[in-house]
Amino acid sequence: MSPQYKYGPTKAKEFYNDNTVIFLTGSTGFVGKTILEKLLRSLPQITKVYLLIRISGAKTLQDRVEHDIFGSRIFDTLKAQYTSAEEFHQTIVKKIVPVQGDITIDFLGLSEQDRAMICEDVNVVINSAASVSFDDPLNNALEMNTKGPFRTFDVAKGAKKLSACVHISTCYVNAPMIDAHIDETVYPHPFGEPEAIYEMLQKMSYEEIRNYERTQVLKMYPNTYTFSKALTEHLIQKRYKSMGLPIVIVRPSIVTAAVQEPVPGWVEGVAAANKAVVSCALSQVQEWIGQEHKHTDLIPVDVVSKVILLSATTADCNYTQAPIYHVGTSCINPITWGVFGLSLVAYWSAVEKPRRRVSDDIRFEMYPLAEFKRRFDNRFGEQIRTLAQHKDGKKLKVRISKAMAVPMTFKTFALNEWFFDVTNTLQLDDAAPSELKSGLRRGMDWHRYMEDYNAGVHEFILKEKVDRSMVIDYSTPRRLTEDRTRAAKAAEPDVVARL
Numbered sequence: 182m183s184p185q186y187k188y189g190p191t192k193a194k195e196f197y198n199d200n201t202v203i204f205l206t207g208s209t210g211f212v213g214k215t216i217l218e219k220l221l222r223s224l225p226q227i228t229k230v231y232l233l234i235r236i237s238g239a240k241t242l243q244d245r246v247e248h249d250i251f252g253s254r255i256f257d258t259l260k261a262q263y264t265s266a267e268e269f270h271q272t273i274v275k276k277i278v279p280v281q282g283d284i285t286i287d288f289l290g291l292s293e294q295d296r297a298m299i300c301e302d303v304n305v306v307i308n309s310a311a312s313v314s315f316d317d318p319l320n321n322a323l324e325m326n327t328k329g330p331f332r333t334f335d336v337a338k339g340a341k342k343l344s345a346c347v348h349i350s351t352c353y354v355n356a357p358m359i360d361a362h363i364d365e366t367v368y369p370h371p372f373g374e375p376e377a378i379y380e381m382l383q384k385m386s387y388e389e390i391r392n393y394e395r396t397q398v399l400k401m402y403p404n405t406y407t408f409s410k411a412l413t414e415h416l417i418q419k420r421y422k423s424m425g426l427p428i429v430i431v432r433p434s435i436v437t438a439a440v441q442e443p444v445p446g447w448v449e450g451v452a453a454a455n456k457a458v459v460s461c462a463l464s465q466v467q468e469w470i471g472q473e474h475k476h477t478d479l480i481p482v483d484v485v486s487k488v489i490l491l492s493a494t495t496a497d498c499n500y501t502q503a504p505i506y507h508v509g510t511s512c513i514n515p516i517t518w519g520v521f522g523l524s525l526v527a528y529w530s531a532v533e534k535p536r537r538r539v540s541d542d543i544r545f546e547m548y549p550l551a552e553f554k555r556r557f558d559n560r561f562g563e564q565i566r567t568l569a570q571h572k573d574g575k576k577l578k579v580r581i582s583k584a585m586a587v588p589m590t591f592k593t594f595a596l597n598e599w600f601f602d603v604t605n606t607l608q609l610d611d612a613a614p615s616e617l618k619s620g621l622r623r624g625m626d627w628h629r630y631m632e633d634y635n636a637g638v639h640e641f642i643l644k645e646k647v648d649r650s651m652v653i654d655y656s657t658p659r660r661l662t663e664d665r666t667r668a669a670k671a672a673e674p675d676v677v678a679r680l
Contacts, residue, residue: 192494193491193494193612193613193614193617194614194616196344196493196494197224197226197227197490197494198226199304199344200304200305200342200344200345200493201226201227201228201229201304202227202228202229202230202231202302202303202304202305202342203220203227203229203230203231203303203304203305203306203307204230204231204233204299204303204305204306204307204336204337204340205217205220205230205231205232205233205307205309206233206284206289206307206308206309206310206333207233207308207309207310207311207349208232208233208234208250208309209234209245209249209250210309210310210311210313210450211436211448211449211450211482212309212349212433212436212482212485212486213309213310214250214253214255214449215255215439215482215483215485215486216307216309216486216489216490217230217232217250218255218256218259218443218486219442219483219486219487219490220490221259221273221276222258222259222262222442222443223616223617224490224616227276228276229276229278229302230276230277230278231278231279231280231298231299231302231303232246232250232277232278232279232280233280233282233284233289233291233310234246234279234280234281234282235281235282235283236281242279242280242281243279245279246274246277246279250277251274253449254447254449254641255443255447255449256443257443257444258442258443258444259273259443278298280292280295280298280299281295282295284310284325284328284329284330284332284333285324285325285328285329286332287332287335288332288335288336289332289333289336291336296336296339299336299339299340300336300339300340300341301341302342303337303340303342303343304340304342304343304344304345305343305344305345305346305347305493306333306336306337306340306343306345306346306347307347307349307489307493308329308330308333308346308347308348308349309349310325310329310333311325311326311329311349311410312325312326312406313406314406315403315404315405315406316404316405317405317406318391318394318405319382319390319391319393319394319398319405319408319409320387320390320391321405322405322406322408322409323382323405323409323412325409326406326409326410326413327379327409327410327412327413327416330348330413330417331413331416333346334346334424334426334428337426338424338425338426343426343427344427344493344496345427345429345492345493345494345496346426346427346428346429346496347428347429347430347431347489347492347493347496348413348417348428348429348430348431348503349431349433349489350410350413350414350430350431350432351406351407351410351432351433351434352432352433352434352478352507352508352509352599352601353403353407353410353434353599354407354410354411354414354432355368355411355599356402356403356407356411356593356599357371357401357402358599359597359598359599360597360598360599361599361600362512362600362602363507363599363600363601363602364602364604365432365504365505365506365507365602365603365604365605365606366505367414367415367418367502367505370411370412370415371401372397372401375412375415375416375419376416376419378412379412379416403593403594414430417430417503418502418503421500421501421502421503422501425498426498427496427497427498428496428498428503429492429493429495429496429503429504429505429506430503430504430505430506431485431488431489431492431505431506431508432505432506432507432508432509432601433480433485433488433508433509434478434479434480434507434508434509434510434511434601435477435478435479435480435594436480436481436482436485437479437480437481437482437634438481438482438633438634438637438638439481439482439483439637440481440483440484440625440630440633441481441483441620442483443483445630445633445637446633446634446635446636446637446638446640446641447482447483447637447641448482448634448637448638448641448642449641449642474517474519475517475518475595475596475597475598476511476515476516476517476518476598476600477511477515477516477517477518477521477594477598478509478510478511478515478599478601479510479516479521480508480509480510481625481630484508484619484620484621485508487613487617487618487619488506488508488606488609488610488619488621490617491609491610491613491617491619492504492506492609495609504605505605506603506605506606506609507601507602507603507605507606508603508606508619508621509601509603510621510624510625511598511599511600511601512600512601512602512603513603513621513622513624514624514625514627516625516627518595520627520628520631521631524627524628524631524632524634524635524653525631525635527653527654528631528632528635528636528653529635531651531653531654532639532647532648532651603621606621607621607622610622628653632653636649
């Protein structure tokens with residue numbers, strides 16, 4: 182029997198009635214926080230959630246729980262269900278058990294007492310911790326994204342009542358398969374036998390691994406993030422039977438703002454906000470006319486969290502390999518970069534100018550990289566040079582360097598397409614109870630979603646008042662784009678400059 186048919190709606194409810202203690206890593210991140218909120222709001226039968234939390238500086242475990250987690254606006258909807266802060270604390274917060282640890286340390290750096298508690302209590306492990314930075318050196322990416330999950334598995338092996346272990350990966354583990362229809366499976370690694378690759382990397386010096394990154398990894402993969410995630414999946418499948426763990430793998434595509442829960446457009450964090458900003462910047466590195474018709478794969482974070490929680494109900498260590506679930510839209514109703522960009526222009530043209538907007542120029546342009554750099558310097562060069570002289574100049578230079586690197590970093594995703602099959606996920610979703618049904622098969626109303634997405638960035642990232650009743654006219658930027666496209670083709674056929 183296929184894993185997705187193991188449970189129907191009733192069985193999925195029974196799973197979380199019987200498995201009420203969760204261990205979650207990465208709970209302070211965008212996806213991890215959404216998983217936690219969904220658990221606490223929609224699955225009240227959950228009795229306890231252990232959170233792995235890294236401590237740095239003067240912050241305590243309690244500080245991080247109160248401020249970095251429950252201080253997030255994602256919990257506003259849940260808090261509103263209670264008459265007082267005390268009732269919320271007694272009903273919800275008391276379920277949280279923070280444990281100090283770090284995925285870069287063996288056995289997650291847990292104390293013997295915390296590890297013993299987890300092994301005694303936990304039914305479901307969800308590994309959301311990772312470095313999502315695309316410019317991490319390879320050794321750092323491997324430490325977080327390859328060794329980290331196996332340290333989590335080492336802890337899970339001791340859990341006496343373990344029913345599921347969910348590993349969160351990415352659709353782009355198969356990034357080298359450009360323009361392909363990609364199934365929910367593990368394909369042969371392009372560099373050869375995974376264990377041999379991993380063993381070789383373990384023995385390399387710092388200089389050797391950086392050279393391998395430049396000469397091998399980045400010639401095949403767009404970044405170290407996708408390579409490290411891919412290697413992890415291959416190692417999981419190779420070691421699946423020997424580990425004896427009920428692992429499932431969930432592969433989200435590009436995770437974006439919530440489509441519905443807890444409120445449409447909820448988004449948080451610099452990385453999450455950058456999905457909108459970066460997607461606009463993507464347009465500035467597209468070097469051939471017509472790239473706005475390229476499809477991308479965006480998936481709302483609340484859809485991802487539901488699939489992650491539902492996938493756990495299909496885990497079984499008796500399978501020959503870990504089940505894999507893609508969470509994406511490219512094979513159902515994909516959005517193009519052109520529609521995405523035009524939606525950005527339409528929204529930010531219509532709203533009152535945000536106080537924190539850097540520039541009045543919200544045009545959606547396409548330039549070769551050299552032209553983008555020249556325009557960036559012309560527009561912001563003087564201000565940047567002035568600001569860089571201040572005492573915080575070093576931090577500013579790092580931020581500027583990252584901003585300049587955005588077009589090159591994301592170039593691969595702008596110029597190429599992938600089509601991620603979601604057969605397993607759709608069949609799983611069809612059998613989901615209402616609490617966990619993602620609605621993936623129904624598809625997305627992209628114009629409505631983009632309006633909510635932009636409003637979410639406006640409200641939750643820029644922290645400004647948003648008029649959600651405002652009607653956005655998408656026709657004007659589209660007409661302007663078509664006019665500029667015709668003009669660009671006539672005047673400069675080999676250079677793209679489009680509104």
